[in-house]
Amino acid sequence: MKSLRMSYLVAGLGGVGFFAMSVLLLGVWPGRVLEEETRRTSPKNPLALTVSEKRGRQIYAREGCAYCHTQQIRQLDADTVRFGKSTAVWETQFDYPHLWGTRRIGPDLSREGSLHSEDWQLTHLYSPQAVVPDSVMPAFPALFDGAPDRPLQGARDVVTYLAGLGYARALAEPEIALKKTSGPPANGDDAYAHNCAGCHGPHGEGDGPAAAGLSPKPANLVEHEYTEAHVITVLERGIRGSSMQAWRGLPHHDIAHTVRGFYRPVREPAPPPAIRDLGKQVYADHCAQCHGENGDGKGSAAPEVRMAPTDFTSERPTPAETLRALRQGVAGTPMAPWNTKLSEAELSAVAYYVRGFYR
Numbered sequence: 001m002k003s004l005r006m007s008y009l010v011a012g013l014g015g016v017g018f019f020a021m022s023v024l025l026l027g028v029w030p031g032r033v034l035e036e037e038t039r040r041t042s043p044k045n046p047l048a049l050t051v052s053e054k055r056g057r058q059i060y061a062r063e064g065c066a067y068c069h070t071q072q073i074r075q076l077d078a079d080t081v082r083f084g085k086s087t088a089v090w091e092t093q094f095d096y097p098h099l100w101g102t103r104r105i106g107p108d109l110s111r112e113g114s115l116h117s118e119d120w121q122l123t124h125l126y127s128p129q130a131v132v133p134d135s136v137m138p139a140f141p142a143l144f145d146g147a148p149d150r151p152l153q154g155a156r157d158v159v160t161y162l163a164g165l166g167y168a169r170a171l172a173e174p175e176i177a178l179k180k181t182s183g184p185p186a187n188g189d190d191a192y193a194h195n196c197a198g199c200h201g202p203h204g205e206g207d208g209p210a211a212a213g214l215s216p217k218p219a220n221l222v223e224h225e226y227t228e229a230h231v232i233t234v235l236e237r238g239i240r241g242s243s244m245q246a247w248r249g250l251p252h253h254d255i256a257h258t259v260r261g262f263y264r265p266v267r268e269p270a271p272p273p274a275i276r277d278l279g280k281q282v283y284a285d286h287c288a289q290c291h292g293e294n295g296d297g298k299g300s301a302a303p304e305v306r307m308a309p310t311d312f313t314s315e316r317p318t319p320a321e322t323l324r325a326l327r328q329g330v331a332g333t334p335m336a337p338w339n340t341k342l343s344e345a346e347l348s349a350v351a352y353y354v355r356g357f358y359r
């Protein structure tokens with residue numbers, strides 16, 4: 001009888017002991033390991049969120065972005081190939097309560113900061129389908145004052161938050177950003193319709209539904225003759241300072257064929273020698289420092305401007321397009337209007353002159 005009473009005690013103590021042990025083993029200990037690991041691997045001055053980023057994060061949580069987007073790259077090939085190196089422990093130290101998410105209806109966003117320009121993000125948030133025709137992401141027009149280029153504070157905060165995602169990691173361990181593509185990579189026309197038409201328009205006229213909020217505007221592919229090599233380089237690298245991203249994993253040759261097919265050739269009257277000389281003079285005086293003596297975009301001032309000047313040897317705008325660029329400048333780029341400095345005759349002369357560089 002006595003031993004039976006003792007067994008209650010033993011079982012009781014054993015139970016409490018087991019409970020205490022599991023709390024330590026499953027709760028306290030992993031927490032300590034995590035803390036230690038975070039401390040050990042974290043850069044000295046990890047970037048805490050700014051005020052705007054914090055507000056953006058709150059909206060991200062409120063609007064349920066985390067139901068469709070993860071912010072954790074797992075250590076699986078499927079993840080690292082698509083999104084980059086797997087998420088390190090210290091990256092999420094300020095992410096509390098965390099927004100890692102569990103479902104990927106949209107792509108992982110932990111490296112989003114390096115992938116798209118601000119005007120891209122605003123346009124996409126205002127209307128995802130304008131940029132990515134097949135997108136199932138809901139639009140968030142309530143964060144805007146009626147247009148993608150008129151964001152309210154909320155949209156600014158969300159985009160600031162997105163721009164910061166992966167920034168701390170990129171500073172600690174630079175890696176080449178993996179630009180993502182959407183839509184099936186079938187033939188060039190298909191790939192164009194799925195990936196490019198939102199901005200460049202179904203017929204390449206630069207008038208896609210996403211064009212309105214973008215600065216600079218998407219190139220009008222009808223008004224430009226491009227060499228195949230030029231289109232492929234642009235697809236590989238994107239255009240710094242614009243919403244034109246790099247497009248890895250698409251059939252570049254096929255797309256280049258589609259892009260070149262949009263160009264409508266212009267009949268070119270050869271300008272009289274006097275006009276040619278005038279164009280040459282204007283070019284040397286005002287344009288060569290950026291666009292280069294040989295029109296290759298490598299002028300002496302080119303490294304100083306925020307965006308690479310047009311390379312006229314591999315890209316030939318129609319005279320009409322060039323005149324428009326000269327009269328109005330190219331918004332969103334360092335190319336200023338010239339109509340206050342040059343006469344109409346000088347403008348047309350140089351517009352024809354730059355066409356001569358194309359090879």
Ligand code: HEC
Pocket residue numbers: 059060063064065066067068069105106107109112115116128129132134135136137138140158162180182
């Ligand atoms: C119903 C699911 C869903 C919700 C909710 C959602 N998204 Fe998306 N999101 C997607 C899908 C699908 C894509 C991929 C297609 C595209 O780019 O539009 C995407 C793409 C994106 C991209 C582009 C990723 C890239 O680099 O290609 C960003 C940025 C983004 N979403 C941000 C947000 C933000 C911010 C919110 C909340 C305000 C949000 N999403 C809410 C489904 C969703």
Ligand code: HEC
Pocket residue numbers: 120131191192195196197198199200210214215216217218219226231234235239242243244245247250255259315333
């Ligand atoms: C989010 C909008 C957007 C999408 C999507 C987009 N582009 Fe662009 N693209 C631009 C913008 C903006 C420019 C102009 C940048 C500038 O003025 O330099 C541009 C420029 C170009 C140019 C001209 C390059 C040059 O040197 O002037 C080509 C060619 C081009 N895009 C092809 C494509 C192709 C092909 C796709 C699809 C695979 C595509 N773009 C998708 C926005 C976009």
Ligand code: HEC
Pocket residue numbers: 216219224239282283286287288289290291301305307308309310317321322323325326330333334335336338350351354
């Ligand atoms: C301060 C440097 C600078 C100077 C000077 C300059 N440009 Fe530009 N130009 C640029 C940049 C940068 C772009 C934008 C490239 C882009 O959109 O990708 C540009 C774009 C252009 C375009 C637009 C091409 C297109 O794709 O539609 C034309 C045409 C042009 N420049 C002609 C000229 C001419 C002619 C002159 C001289 C009168 C001149 N530029 C002077 C920097 C300059």
